[in-house]
Amino acid sequence: MEGFNLELSDQPESLEQILVDCRDTLKYGVRTGHPRFFNQLSTGLDIIGLSGEWLTSTANTNMFTYEIAPVFVLMEQLTLKKMREIIGWPNGEGDGIFSPGGAISNMYSVMIARYKFFPEVKTKGMTAAPRLVLFTSEHSHYSIKKASAALGFGTENLILLSTDERGRVIPADLEAKVIDAKARGCVPMFVNATAGSTVYGAFDPIHEIADICEKYNMWLHVDGAWGGGLLMSRKHRHKLCGVERANSVTWNPHKMMGVPLQCSAILVRERGVLSGCNSMCAGYLFQPDKQYDVSYDTGDKAIQCGRHVDIFKFWLMWKAKGTIGFEQHIDKCLDLSHYLYTKIKGREGYQMVFDGEPQHTNVCFWYLPPGIRDMPNGQEKREKLHKVAPKIKAMMMESGTTMVGYQPQGDKVNFFRMVISNPAATRSDIDFLTDEIERLGQDL
Amino acid sequence: MEGFNLELSDQPESLEQILVDCRDTLKYGVRTGHPRFFNQLSTGLDIIGLSGEWLTSTANTNMFTYEIAPVFVLMEQLTLKKMREIIGWPNGEGDGIFSPGGAISNMYSVMIARYKFFPEVKTKGMTAAPRLVLFTSEHSHYSIKKASAALGFGTENLILLSTDERGRVIPADLEAKVIDAKARGCVPMFVNATAGSTVYGAFDPIHEIADICEKYNMWLHVDGAWGGGLLMSRKHRHKLCGVERANSVTWNPHKMMGVPLQCSAILVRERGVLSGCNSMCAGYLFQPDKQYDVSYDTGDKAIQCGRHVDIFKFWLMWKAKGTIGFEQHIDKCLDLSHYLYTKIKGREGYQMVFDGEPQHTNVCFWYLPPGIRDMPNGQEKREKLHKVAPKIKAMMMESGTTMVGYQPQGDKVNFFRMVISNPAATRSDIDFLTDEIERLGQDL
Numbered sequence: 003m004e005g006f007n008l009e010l011s012d013q014p015e016s017l018e019q020i021l022v023d024c025r026d027t028l029k030y031g032v033r034t035g036h037p038r039f040f041n042q043l044s045t046g047l048d049i050i051g052l053s054g055e056w057l058t059s060t061a062n063t064n065m066f067t068y069e070i071a072p073v074f075v076l077m078e079q080l081t082l083k084k085m086r087e088i089i090g091w092p093n094g095e096g097d098g099i100f101s102p103g104g105a106i107s108n109m110y111s112v113m114i115a116r117y118k119f120f121p122e123v124k125t126k127g128m129t130a131a132p133r134l135v136l137f138t139s140e141h142s143h144y145s146i147k148k149a150s151a152a153l154g155f156g157t158e159n160l161i162l163l164s165t166d167e168r169g170r171v172i173p174a175d176l177e178a179k180v181i182d183a184k185a186r187g188c189v190p191m192f193v194n195a196t197a198g199s200t201v202y203g204a205f206d207p208i209h210e211i212a213d214i215c216e217k218y219n220m221w222l223h224v225d226g227a228w229g230g231g232l233l234m235s236r237k238h239r240h241k242l243c244g245v246e247r248a249n250s251v252t253w254n255p256h257k258m259m260g261v262p263l264q265c266s267a268i269l270v271r272e273r274g275v276l277s278g279c280n281s282m283c284a285g286y287l288f289q290p291d292k293q294y295d296v297s298y299d300t301g302d303k304a305i306q307c308g309r310h311v312d313i314f315k316f317w318l319m320w321k322a323k324g325t326i327g328f329e330q331h332i333d334k335c336l337d338l339s340h341y342l343y344t345k346i347k348g349r350e351g352y353q354m355v356f357d358g359e360p361q362h363t364n365v366c367f368w369y370l371p372p373g374i375r376d377m378p379n380g381q382e383k384r385e386k387l388h389k390v391a392p393k394i395k396a397m398m399m400e401s402g403t404t405m406v407g408y409q410p411q412g413d414k415v416n417f418f419r420m421v422i423s424n425p426a427a428t429r430s431d432i433d434f435l436t437d438e439i440e441r442l443g444q445d446l
Numbered sequence: 447m448e449g450f451n452l453e454l455s456d457q458p459e460s461l462e463q464i465l466v467d468c469r470d471t472l473k474y475g476v477r478t479g480h481p482r483f484f485n486q487l488s489t490g491l492d493i494i495g496l497s498g499e500w501l502t503s504t505a506n507t508n509m510f511t512y513e514i515a516p517v518f519v520l521m522e523q524l525t526l527k528k529m530r531e532i533i534g535w536p537n538g539e540g541d542g543i544f545s546p547g548g549a550i551s552n553m554y555s556v557m558i559a560r561y562k563f564f565p566e567v568k569t570k571g572m573t574a575a576p577r578l579v580l581f582t583s584e585h586s587h588y589s590i591k592k593a594s595a596a597l598g599f600g601t602e603n604l605i606l607l608s609t610d611e612r613g614r615v616i617p618a619d620l621e622a623k624v625i626d627a628k629a630r631g632c633v634p635m636f637v638n639a640t641a642g643s644t645v646y647g648a649f650d651p652i653h654e655i656a657d658i659c660e661k662y663n664m665w666l667h668v669d670g671a672w673g674g675g676l677l678m679s680r681k682h683r684h685k686l687c688g689v690e691r692a693n694s695v696t697w698n699p700h701k702m703m704g705v706p707l708q709c710s711a712i713l714v715r716e717r718g719v720l721s722g723c724n725s726m727c728a729g730y731l732f733q734p735d736k737q738y739d740v741s742y743d744t745g746d747k748a749i750q751c752g753r754h755v756d757i758f759k760f761w762l763m764w765k766a767k768g769t770i771g772f773e774q775h776i777d778k779c780l781d782l783s784h785y786l787y788t789k790i791k792g793r794e795g796y797q798m799v800f801d802g803e804p805q806h807t808n809v810c811f812w813y814l815p816p817g818i819r820d821m822p823n824g825q826e827k828r829e830k831l832h833k834v835a836p837k838i839k840a841m842m843m844e845s846g847t848t849m850v851g852y853q854p855q856g857d858k859v860n861f862f863r864m865v866i867s868n869p870a871a872t873r874s875d876i877d878f879l880t881d882e883i884e885r886l887g888q889d890l
Contacts, residue, residue: 003520010769011768012769013770014766014767014768015765015768020766028501031505032516034506044506047506052503052504055503056500057468059503060472061475062479063475063476063478069476069843069849070478070485070486073470073474077452080452084454102550102750102753103753104751104752105750105752113596123598125602126603127577127599127603128571143728147726151569151726152596152724154572154597155571155598156567156571157568158569262506263508264752264754286853286863287853291833293839307589308547308700309546310708317452318467320454321467322458322459322461322464326457326458389735392737395737409729409731409733410729416733416735
């Protein structure tokens with residue numbers, strides 16, 4: 003706040019000052035496109051994607067109707083179909099929409115499932131339905147919980163599933179909890195399987211979960227916000243094996259595929275439920291007597307009215323890279339994480355959070371400074387170790403050299419979660435990260 | 447679809463082809479920034495706002511945490527405070543967030559109201575609450591209805607309020623319906639007052655509605671998505687008189703203030719309820735042991751996880767224009783609509799949809815081609831007139847000269863809704879519009 007006057011005034015500033023403000027904004031910002039920015043699942047800066055976003059903002063239009071976004075609406079339709087084909091739904095049939103982020107895409111999935119099984123909730127509210135319960139992994143993204151709260155289910159009716167040591171849902175636990183919920187008079191309605199969990203990068207076993215969903219007539223959603231990109235890779239797509247059995251899929255090209263923020267799709271296998279769920283037929287916007295086929299007016303499918311054009315940057319990147327370019331991007335990031343895993347798994351001072359090769363680019367580890375390494379295991383060591391990652395990260399941010407995330411998980415104290423989604427990163431950036439952790443952490 | 451290969455391939459396209467694709471995208475797009483584009487509430491293209499959006503996409507970061515968007519988070523905080531001051535809340539206190547559009551902002555208001563009165567719904571779901579009812583004008587935006595469906599109230603529990611001939615809520619009708627709902631055992635919880643309705647541009651009488659909300663302990667939301675901008679004008683802000691009594695306000699700078707899409711704020715008078723309603727305390731993102739004041743991490747207030755940076759373009763425009771520049775922009779647009787109204791109100795072939803000077807820039811009128819003018823009033827004339835606006839609009843779109851919206855409303859057949867939000871428009875553009883309507887409509 004010092005040296006940068008953010009205050010807004012009655013009078014205009016000069017153009018010179020506006021340019022200074024722009025420079026300062028970039029100067030004090032965080033370089034998320036830098037190959038040593040490992041802090042989030044969305045990193046990097048693709049130059050074609052950026053050009054696409056610049057053109058989008060120049061066109062400054064709105065996705066709700068074909069009449070004002072004809073090209074973008076067609077691009078969205080075509081791209082969503084292509085994504086459904088890649089998921090494996092016959093002829094790419096189904097429906098979908100781009101939404102402002104994975105949390106909203108996940109919220110859509112819960113809404114659509116509810117509409118499919120209890121359409122009367124749309125008009126009569128949740129009191130018209132029995133007590134509905136939802137299931138998701140204890141490792142899943144918090145947006146499923148947000149959706150439970152927002153949509154009127156209540157977070158207590160979201161049942162958390164146990165996972166194995168790698169963070170993958172245990173199908174038997176799902177079935178036991180479904181049976182238990184039914185015995186308590188609840189109606190199990192929705193299961194979220196995560197394809198690429200936020201912290202561990204774990205892939206839930208979709209086929210086994212799908213079997214249980216079919217047996218008990220539940221909606222299967224796959225949250226592939228983070229892991230969906232792996233569908234583009236012949237080498238890695240087996241990790242989402244069974245995804246074609248999902249009723250809906252979240253897939254964020256702005257994460258693993260490097261599309262500028264935001265670009266998230268919710269894809270639905272059955273046609274009609276997305277619009278059925280959300281349409282309100284506003285007469286001022288979706289006039290039925292237009293001179294074109296009004297099925298191209300996608301706005302009434304959305305919970306938004308105005309909707310930002312998120313498709314063009316993605317479509318343009320796909321044109322420029324080809325499917326094969328995304329595949330190379332993804333394979334490269336996974337190769338880099340393999341390099342990191344191999345490098346640190348036996349290295350002195352490092353301890354992996356779980357055993358075995360990571361499934362995604364998430365590499366979760368503790369760094370133990372020399373002073374902690376030889377301490378006997380116990381509460382004191384845990385407490386000291388818990389403070390290491392926050393301290394190292396604080397020093398990284400102060401020196402401005404690199405950024406990486408950390409968090410506790412369950413009974414595990416703070417550990418680093420390294421992720422790679424920027425194909426501009428190299429092995430030397432990985433080496434830099436471990437050197438930096440060791441340099442900053444040596445005296446802790 | 448002809449002559450523009452939208453298909454996505456395995457192999458990359460050449461850079462030359464990418465440039466051709468960009469040119470074609472603009473060529474086949476709709477020029478929403480043109481001063482004769484009157485089709486939506488969001489029009490125009492502000493060059494500083496556009497630069498702001500370009501810088502935003504270059505920075506490619508995410509609003510959820512201060513650590514990766516320090517400058518933008520501070521700008522958002524400061525701008526929201528300024529907006530709350532302009533609303534008239536003491537010292538600009540309260541809370542708020544930018545959201546992906548007015549529909550989502552309105553959805554927030556309903557969620558927050560529910561949390562304020564029935565916080566247990568967050569954990570236990572809607573079945574923990576009595577039967578809640580919401581109220582909004584029959585002329586209000588359809589997003590209130592979408593929110594009722596999505597959040598589990600049910601659209602039947604959204605009670606529509608009657609309006610006067612100008613489209614403004616009749617307060618006595620609200621009170622009667624509140625009393626009736628209570629008599630039926632329902633709990634009236636939320637009232638939406640519209641400041642600038644979508645079609646008529648009507649401003650509901652906020653003070654009288656606020657009195658009723660206080661009397662019956664209901665949340666008062668003001669949907670100023672379209673009309674909120676008038677708060678920047680000393681001449682026109684009286685139309686929102688009483689807005690300071692609202693519990694929450696939606697205000698879309700991307701409409702009347704010409705900020706590039708999207709830029710919508712939900713503003714809340716009471717601090718704490720927005721975060722209380724939505725927070726889930728995800729450990730991987732909102733670590734409590736960061737080295738900075740984590741109250742700057744705004745992400746847990748949102749229903750989104752990742753959130754696009756919508757603040758910078760707005761902040762930069764405010765810097766560049768000053769409050770006074772927005773005021774001039776708004777006054778100019780309202781002057782232009784006054785010019786149009788004055789021009790056509792007594793002109794042959796035109797008929798106003800309601801009597802009296804419009805409150806906002808919405809001018810609603812029928813154009814009666816010569817062949818219809820002298821027909822006796824009746825069903826045949828209505829049917830013919832109903833087809834006029836769609837036909838004229840179709841011809842406008844085919845000739846590519848101008849665009850303006852139309853719709854029916856209640857028992858009124860299709861009429862034109864002219865709106866002006868682009869300060870680049872001039873009187874000659876208004877003259878062009880009426881000339882064009884008369885030219886295209888003469889033989890209908």
